Amino acid sequence: MxxxxxxxxxxxxxxxxxxxxxxxxxxxxxxxxxxxxxxxxxxxxxxxxxxxxxxxxxxxxxxxxxxxxxxxxxxxxxxxxxxxxxxxHLSLKYTLEIAIIAPIVEIVFNWQRLPIELAAIFALFAILTSTVYLFFYPVLRQVDKDYRKAYEAD
CATH class of the missing domain: 1.10.287 (Helix Hairpins)
Structure with a gap:
């Protein structure tokens, strides 16, 4: 108790x-x-x-x-x-969206301040997370809906 x-x-x-x-x-x-x-x-x-x-x-x-x-x-x-x-619960969909957008923003607007290695890592990370997001979007959306339903049921 x-x-x-x-x-x-x-x-x-x-x-x-x-x-x-x-x-x-x-x-x-x-x-x-x-x-x-x-x-x-x-x-x-x-x-x-x-x-x-x-x-x-x-x-x-x-x-x-x-x-x-x-x-x-x-x-x-x-x-x-x-x-x-x-x-x-963390929303996987929103978290992946941030993981896609934030590195791209840094590459586009702060490229002169980033070492080339870090820019390459950011680009690779953005591409990988974009791929995951595109292939698993229906699953991510369903997981978010399930979390909302479970939360509303409690």
Whole structure:
């Protein structure tokens, strides 16, 4: 009786922690988006009226696109955290989606900072996880549905 209550209590504590993590992630995303919009508008004004150079403009656009891509990764992380908080299980589908997207974002936007070996590992990892995702998507979807049904039944 006490062991079951304690296990249930710990599950609620972990779920609460996941919800707090998801909330912090949302707050971070809002602040990041607000600062990105502010910087984009400030840079746009500079390029339109102050005659900024084309390379500065392209760098600003790349930063904006990188921010949007990271926001997409954060959104997927948010979905993973909520799925875990609600059911106590990691969503394999969302986890694989992050495993595909995050290395690609790093390769596309941070290629100049990555050693070639690490970029190759990221590319290989993204290709392998994409292959797994494509071949096993129906299974992943069914597993997610089964977890939801089991959670709703409890």
């Amino acid at each position: 006490l062991g079951q209550w304690f296990g249930s209590f710990l599950q609620k504590v972990v779920s609460f922690h996941a919800y707090i993590g998801a909330l912090m992630l949302v707050l971070y995303m809002i602040v990041t988006m607000a600062t990105s919009v502010y910087e984009f508008v400030a840079n746009l004004h500079q390029y339109l009226f102050a005659g900024g150079s084309l390379t500065d403009q392209l760098a600003s656009q790349v930063e904006t696109l990188h921010g949007l891509a990271l926001a997409f990764v954060f959104y997927k992380a948010f979905r993973v955290m909520l799925a875990y908080a609600e059911s106590g």
